[in-house]
Amino acid sequence: MKFVIAIAAVLVAGGIGYTMWPSPPQTNTTDNAISMEGRLLANVILPKTLSQNAQNGKRSFEAKCATCHGVNAAGQDGVAPPLVHKIYEPSHHGDESFQRAVSMGVQAHHWRFGNMPPVEGLTRGDVKMIISYIRELQRSNGIN
Numbered sequence: 001m002k003f004v005i006a007i008a009a010v011l012v013a014g015g016i017g018y019t020m021w022p023s024p025p026q027t028n029t030t031d032n033a034i035s036m037e038g039r040l041l042a043n044v045i046l047p048k049t050l051s052q053n054a055q056n057g058k059r060s061f062e063a064k065c066a067t068c069h070g071v072n073a074a075g076q077d078g079v080a081p082p083l084v085h086k087i088y089e090p091s092h093h094g095d096e097s098f099q100r101a102v103s104m105g106v107q108a109h110h111w112r113f114g115n116m117p118p119v120e121g122l123t124r125g126d127v128k129m130i131i132s133y134i135r136e137l138q139r140s141n142g143i144n
């Protein structure tokens with residue numbers, strides 16, 4: 001019991017310390033995006049042009065994904081993470097993980113936003129276009 005109280009005390013002290021800590025200056029680095037449920041999220045640099053596929057993908061993204069992942073896949077406070085983020089670079093989240101996310105949904109594992117439900121009404125081809133769009137956004141933000 002003493003042990004539990006000690007832990008609780010540490011947690012409370014930590015919590016108070018945390019809330020009193022001055023908030024760090026917000027910079028434009030996407031690393032900061034990891035920090036908390038979205039507040040900042042990615043500061044997306046838009047590519048000058050998008051390929052034809054990416055333009056199609058953008059339309060589907062805006063219709064089906066942006067409600068959660070935000071405009072330009074920059075993420076949304078308390079809702080869903082930015083997809084323009086190093087975590088989602090091709091070597092860590094290949095194209096198939098996007099297909100899987102859309103068709104089967106995602107169990108929350110990287111963040112604390114909760115699960116992503118499957119998204120209806122998109123073919124694999126549609127998702128391929130969405131992936132082109134995301135990859136082009138990622139590339140113009142130095143995520144390859």
Ligand code: HEC
Nearest residue numbers: 064065068080097098101108109110111113114115116119
């Ligand atoms: C209802 C909200 C919601 C919608 C709509 C949504 N997502 Fe998500 N998505 C999430 C959340 C929340 C996560 C983070 C899960 C986690 O903690 O890793 C996520 C994660 C992902 C991931 C990461 C998958 C992985 O393997 O880690 C991909 C890719 C993704 N979403 C793509 C999409 C695409 C493409 C669309 C549109 C077709 C879309 N999402 C629509 C909420 C949403």
